[in-house]
Amino acid sequence: MNSIAIPRVLSIKWLRDMYTAQLITPEEIIQEIINRSIEDADMNIWIVPPTMVQLSFYLDRLKTLDLATSPLWGIPFAIKDNIDLEGVETTAGCPEFSYLPTEHAVVVDRMIQAGAIPLGKTNLDQFATGLVGTRSPYGETNNALRKELISGGSSSGSAVAVARGQAAFAFGTDTAGSGRVPAALNNLVGYKPSLGAWPTKGVVPACASLDCVTVFTHSIEEALEVDAAARGIDKSDPWSKDYPQPHLRLPKMMYLPKTALDFYGPHANEYRSAWNAAIKNLQKMNLVIEYIDYDIFAQAAAILYEGPWVAERWADLGPFIDSHRGISNPVTEKVLRSGADDKHTAASVFQAMHKLQEMKRITRNLMNNAVMIMPTCGGTWTRDQVRQDPIGTNSDMGRYTNHCNLLDLCAVAVPAGHAAEDTPFGITFFALAENEDLICGAADLFQDILQRFSPLRVETTLVAVCGLHMRGFPLEKQMHEFGARFIREEHTATKYQMVKLPTTPSKPGLIKKARGGASIHLEVWEMPLDRFGYFAALIPAPLGMGKVELQDGSEIPGFVCEAYAETGAEDITAVGSWKNV
Incomplete structure (x- = not known):
C-alpha cells in the first residue's frame, strides 16, 4: 500500500497524474472510496454503494486498456439511480418500481469505454421529481457541508458523492434544475449540456422532451473532459442531437436582471449579499454587461409545473402510480397526479406549446452571442423546514432554474463564494443551445476572477x-x-x-x-x-x-x-x- 495521502477532492487530473507515475492504483482509490462511503453511511448518499466485489470486473478490465489512450482510465464516477447500469437495479428512488437493466445507459457505456469505473447508484428525489433532496424512501441526502441543510435535488446523492470525495465526477439528470441546484448547495460545478447533446437512452423519463443527463465536477475543465466522452449522436435515441464539442469562448454580452431579485429561506439576506458580491466579480471580467427584464424567463419557468408539461410526467409514470396507490412518496405522488388534471386537455397542450414557441423566439433574438447570469438558487433551508412546507420550498428552489430546458438553453452552475459559513452560493450561466462555448468561456473566466480576488485565497x-x-x-x-x-x-x-x-x-x-x-x-x-x-x-x-x-x-x-x-x-x-x- 502506498503512503500517498489521498486528497478529499478527487480530481480527474490528480488521479491521472498518480496513475501515470505509478504512485497509486485504481484498487487503492476504490478502497478509499468504499471506506469513505461507510463513514458517511448516515448521509444517505448511495442506494447501491460501491463494493470491491461489485467493481472487480471493471478493475480487471483496466488491465486490457491503455492508460495513454483511455481518457478516463481508472476515474471513478457515480450514477444517479434513474440512469441504467447493466446488472444493477434501477429504482428511480422507488423500490417497487425497480428493474434490472440488461445494458448500460448510453452515457454510462461511453464512460466505461473511456476507462472510467462506475461506482454504484446514488440517491435521488423519487422519480426525479423535486429539487430538495428529501423525497426518497432511502433517506434524506444530507448536505455535504452542513448535514442539517438540504442537499438539493433531484440529483442529491450524485452531487454529495462528488463533494464528499466519493467520486471524481457523477451523473445527474436535469429537467427543472436537478443538475444545477445540488451543485450550488454543495459547492460544485453542475454542467447541463444542450438538450440531446448527450443521449438519454437508458434514463427513466421525467419529462422525456426536456430531460437531460448532467455532470457534477469540481471544475469547468473536468466537466468538459466528461463531455468529450459523453457527447454525440446515438442513432437509437430519438431525442439525440448533433452538437459540436464546446470549447472556451467569451460572449460579446452578459445579461443580468435589471430588477431586484427575490431571495428566500432562513439565509435570504446572506444570499442577497452573496449575489451582490457575485455581480461585483462579474464586473471584473471586463465584458459588456446589460441589464434586462427577466419576466420572459419567469413566465417560461411557471409553465413547467403550472402548464401541461406535468402531464408528460403522468404519461410515463401514471400507469405505475395508479396500479401502486400509496407506494410513492406522498408529495411526489401529489405532484405526479396533478398531471392527470382535467384541465390538461389536448387543446391546452397546443396552446402552451404555441405560447412557449413565442417565448423561444424572443429568447433567441435576445441571447445571440450572449450569456445570462442568475443565482442558481435564491436560498436554502434545513431539512426539517422543508418537511413543514414541501411544496412551497421546492417551488422557490426552481424560480431561477425551471425556464432552462423549456427555452432550449444550455447552462453551467458554478460556485460563487459563500452566503454563510459552510453555506455555498452559486450562479448559473445560460446560453442558446448551440452556444455552449460561451457558458464555458464565461464561467471559466469567472472562476479565475473569483480565485484571484478571493480574500480566502491561499498564498x-x-x-x-x-x-x-x-x-x-x-x-x-x-x-x-x-x-x-x-x-x-x-x-x-x-x-x-x-x-x-x-x-x-x-x-x-x-x-x-x-x-x-x-x-x-x-x-x-x-x-x-x-x-x-x-x-x-x-x-x-x-x-x-x-x-x-x-x-x-x-x-x-x-x-x-x-x-x-x-x-x-x-x-x-x-x-x-x-x-x-
Missing part, C-alpha cells in the same frame, strides 16, 4: 524541481502531500551545471556557475506558502532551496546544490535533464 510560491520530485519519480508523492500542483515544463538560464550526486538513490545537484554552464530542463510547481518552509526543512545537504534563474531571466525558489558537492560527483550537464539520465 502560494512557485518551486523549481529538477530531480526525484518531478512527475513520474519516486518523490513526486511528497509534492502532492505538501499540497503542490504541477504548473509547467521549464528550462533554466544558460548558467547551470548538473551533477549526479553519489547518494542512494542517486540525485541531481543543480549548481549555478559564474561562467559557462548550460540550460537545464526542470518543472515548475506551485506550493502553499505555509507548507513551503516545512518542505524545505526536509531537504538533506548538500541540496537546499535557493533562487533558480529561468531562461526568461526571472528567478523562483527551487532545488539548488552547494558548490562543494561538485567534487566527487559525475558531471551530467550534457544530458540536459534528469529525465534523460
